Each structure stands twice: as structure tokens, then as C-alpha cells.
Amino acid sequence: MSRVGKMPVSVPQGVDVQVKDDQISVKGTGGTLSLARNALVNVANKDGKLSFEPANDSREANAMSGTMRQLVNNMVVGVTKGFEKRLTLVGVGFKAAVQGNKLNLAIGFSHPVNIEMPQGIKFETPAPTEIVVKGADRQRVGQMAAEIRAVRPPEPYKGKGIRYADEKIVIKETKKK
Structure with missing residues (x-):
């Protein structure tokens, strides 16, 4: 599994993350950002931490788990600090x-x-x-x-x-x- 994809994204206070079937949206003091969800990555929100797991054992799913994790992390940092x-x-x-x-x-x-x-x-x-x-x-x-x-x-x-x-x-x- 991707090393970047293994690390969970911690969601700070004042940031609202909604995981839907087709997109992930992050809302905070800096605005609202959304990202289309990839079918190769399973996203779970547990206790203020987002975890990203590949849906199957393919190389593409493994690579996309790390990519999705970093894109969502950039969205969280963007709406908090910019x-x-x-x-x-x-x-x-x-x-x-x-x-x-x-x-x-x-x-x-x-x-x-x-x-x-x-x-x-x-x-x-x-x-x-x-x-x-x-x-x-x-x-x-x-x-x-x-x-x-x-x-x-x-x-x-x-x-x-x-x-x-x-x-x-x-x-x-x-x-x-």
C-alpha cells in the first residue's frame, strides 16, 4: 500500500468534511472546496480522521489512495490556513x-x-x-x-x-x- 495513503488526514476543529457517493466536500473558514471521488479508493471518516484505502489490490488503486489522501489534505489545509x-x-x-x-x-x-x-x-x-x-x-x-x-x-x-x-x-x- 502507498506510504502516503496509509497516513490518516486529521480534521481540525471548525472544519466540516462530508463524504458522499460521488464527491468529498470540505468546508471551513477559508471557504468550501470539493473533489470528485474515485471509485478505486474507499474513504472512511472516524473520530475526526479520514482514512483512505485502496478498493482492490491493483497498482492504480494503490496509487490513487495516496493521491486522494494528499488532495483531501490540501483541501483541509486550504480552508484552514490557505x-x-x-x-x-x-x-x-x-x-x-x-x-x-x-x-x-x-x-x-x-x-x-x-x-x-x-x-x-x-x-x-x-x-x-x-x-x-x-x-x-x-x-x-x-x-x-x-x-x-x-x-x-x-x-x-x-x-x-x-x-x-x-x-x-x-x-x-x-x-x-
Whole structure:
């Protein structure tokens, strides 16, 4: 059996988990998240702990038990603490600002780039060269951060562009005569 799938998910106080035939829904202070249930995994809720067991002895069921366990754990953490990704703008004159429900980026193009804030995701700019993407759904937070980074990814010669806060860019050496 999967090592990750063996560990139960503990449900903290104030979080409501409902296991139905077709989906698992988690409700907490950060919002409500739901996930479609897989037929290869049996889910049991006992004394505030969720356990995930493969329905049969196949490799797919074993793998899905660990996957389902981690997805539900991410939902529980998301509705209690939430997730965030930090991005940094590197370049002369590069800046970001939140205006209403849009993120306005001035990143060296001839026009400003506006990115809509989707439902359940929040943008913050603690400094003009920093962007913080927050939300309860880990996948959507990571996807939104990746879409912002894709507007102007860091280039390899000077390192200018939008990068994750913990990302290291390997700078290439320039051409020699």
C-alpha cells in the first residue's frame, strides 16, 4: 500500500468534511472546496480522521489512495490556513499594482498588462516589485502564479522578468570576442 495513503488526514476543529457517493466536500473558514471521488479508493471518516484505502489490490488503486489522501489534505489545509505563492519582478521600471479585481503589470512592454482576479484567488502587492497570490485551492493558486510568471519569464542573460521569490536563475555568460 502507498506510504502516503496509509497516513490518516486529521480534521481540525471548525472544519466540516462530508463524504458522499460521488464527491468529498470540505468546508471551513477559508471557504468550501470539493473533489470528485474515485471509485478505486474507499474513504472512511472516524473520530475526526479520514482514512483512505485502496478498493482492490491493483497498482492504480494503490496509487490513487495516496493521491486522494494528499488532495483531501490540501483541501483541509486550504480552508484552514490557505496557500500563497510569492513572485518578484526584476527589471528597471518593472512594477505591479492591484486595482479593484485586476492586477496591473508594467513590465517593459509598450502597454500595461491587466490580469483578472478569478473567484477564490486574491492578489496583493506589498511592494511595487512583489506579488503575492493567495487562495484556498492549492492547484488554482499555483496555476495563477504560473500564468503571471508566463507573461514575462526571466531571461537568461540579465535575469529580467517575473520569477518566483525562491527561484534561482542561472545567468549565462555573454559572447566573447
